[in-house]
Amino acid sequence: MQTADDVLIRESIREPERFAPLFDRHADAVHRYLARRIGESADDLLAETFLVAFRRRAAYQPTQLDVRPWLFGIATNVLRRHVRQEGRRYRALARVGWSEPGPYADDPPDDRLDAQALRAELAAALAALKPADRDVLLLVAWAQLSYAEIAATLDIPIGTVRSRLNRARRLTRAALTSLEEDR
Numbered sequence: 001m002q003t004a005d006d007v008l009i010r011e012s013i014r015e016p017e018r019f020a021p022l023f024d025r026h027a028d029a030v031h032r033y034l035a036r037r038i039g040e041s042a043d044d045l046l047a048e049t050f051l052v053a054f055r056r057r058a059a060y061q062p063t064q065l066d067v068r069p070w071l072f073g074i075a076t077n078v079l080r081r082h083v084r085q086e087g088r089r090y091r092a093l094a095r096v097g098w099s100e101p102g103p104y105a106d107d108p109p110d111d112r113l114d115a116q117a118l119r120a121e122l123a124a125a126l127a128a129l130k131p132a133d134r135d136v137l138l139l140v141a142w143a144q145l146s147y148a149e150i151a152a153t154l155d156i157p158i159g160t161v162r163s164r165l166n167r168a169r170r171l172t173r174a175a176l177t178s179l180e181e182d183r
Contacts, residue, residue, distance in 0.1 A: 005067035019057065024051055026068060030075050033143040038082055039089055045082065049075040069152035072143055074136055076153060090108045090127035094120050125175035129168055136161055137168035 005022060012019035030049060034113075035042035052074050060070060126134055132154075139150045147165075151158040 006060070006062035007060075009057050009067065012054075013058050016054075019054055022067065022071075024052070026071050030071055033072065033138070034075055034079065036142045037079055039137060041082060045075065045078050048078050052078065063152060069145065069149040072139060072149070073146060073153040073155065076139070080131065090123045094124035094127060121176055122172075125172045128175060129171060133164045133168040133171070134175065136164040137172070140165060162176070 003021070005025070008018050008022055012022075027046060027050070031046045033044055034045045034049070038045060049071065053071060056074075060067075063069075126138075129137065135154065136150055139145045139153060145153060147158050147161045150161045154161070
């Protein structure tokens, strides 16, 4: 039987090596999220995310949710330091488009085909969003977190998650519809 994440965190305070299974369990999901957001810098940001988590493990407050929201919250905060780079990346992708499968290659084929058709437009729409709205949208779309998990991740009320997600979806949809009508 697998030891619960919150137990591993608690045990790792006295035995630091007990933190390693958390990395093994959650690094792939956090890396995918970061890679989609920032590209090649994801490896560095993943390392920084788990370093921050390790350093702050004594302050971890278990909730009825698992440890993922805590880790995604740290990853999002680490990412915020790199927001300028992310914005530049989306603007560049809007100009030239994505040319290789990238970190979303595991997605179902139909999703990849739909995404490939709108890559430049989607990148431009994402670049135009406020960072807080983009965070919520991408935590739903790419990290597949629930509203409750996103609220815990970003330390905001669930109603704020809903309003940011609604706004992000509305603005993204409007940007994509506007571009489609211009064609």
